[in-house]
Amino acid sequence: MLEVTILWREVMERLAPEYPDVELSHMYVDNAAMQLVRAPKQFDVVVTGNMFGDILSDAAAMLTGSIGMLPSASLNESGQGMYEPCHGSAPDIAGQNVANPLAMMLSVAMMLRYSLNENAMAERIEAAVGSVLDDGLRTADIASEGMRTIGTDAMGDAVLAAFAKQ
Numbered sequence: 001m002l003e004v005t006i007l008w009r010e011v012m013e014r015l016a017p018e019y020p021d022v023e024l025s026h027m028y029v030d031n032a033a034m035q036l037v038r039a040p041k042q043f044d045v046v047v048t049g050n051m052f053g054d055i056l057s058d059a060a061a062m063l064t065g066s067i068g069m070l071p072s073a074s075l076n077e078s079g080q081g082m083y084e085p086c087h088g089s090a091p092d093i094a095g096q097n098v099a100n101p102l103a104m105m106l107s108v109a110m111m112l113r114y115s116l117n118e119n120a121m122a123e124r125i126e127a128a129v130g131s132v133l134d135d136g137l138r139t140a141d142i143a144s145e146g147m148r149t150i151g152t153d154a155m156g157d158a159v160l161a162a163f164a165k166q
């Protein structure tokens, strides 16, 4: 494990000059997990391998309130991508109409922006999601006092209605 880490650091030191606007520092993954929770604003770009990234991104998801809020893009050099919510199939809540659909919708917005060059449409989706949240609508995973808790279907309908008004 540590030998791989040393190689990782050597490669990052070699590549860093190609990204002069990114300040490079190194962190072991256990500390990174703690720092993400303790002081998340210190991070901007995190470069790591698949397994560590998978675990750190789930921890980071909770900074947004729920993993149901977090979209993702996996991009190649020419902008082709695979877009998906960070979460999995959530089998424990399947069929209960409680899953948060916003990460999926925000993943579509990322696809429009990064692969299809449709930035205006991406912004429209994001604004619709923002306006529904501003209106106090919440699925169960992000429910809080004073807000109205609704199901997956109703959240989808609310975003669609807000989208039509944008």
Ligand SMILES: NC(=O)C1=CN([C@@H]2O[C@H](COP(=O)(O)OP(=O)(O)OC[C@H]3O[C@@H](n4cnc5c(N)ncnc54)[C@H](O)[C@@H]3O)[C@@H](O)[C@H]2O)C=CC1
Residues within 6 Å of the ligand: 066, 067, 068, 084, 085, 086, 087, 088, 089, 090, 091, 092, 093, 098, 099, 100, 101, 103, 141
């Ligand atoms: N990117 C991917 O393709 C991923 C796929 N998976 C797959 O999904 C399946 C289930 O894996 P789990 O470990 O249970 O992870 P999961 O992400 O499906 O669920 C973890 C927890 O988060 C909750 N959750 C997930 N999405 C939610 C949403 N939209 N709204 C509200 N709550 C939500 C679930 O109810 C569960 O309590 C497995 O087959 C796994 O391999 C899991 C994670 C990522």
Ligand SMILES: CC(C)CC(=O)C(=O)O
Residues within 6 Å of the ligand: 054, 088
């Ligand atoms: C850890 C994996 C089995 C599931 C996962 O998180 C993924 O597929 O992204």
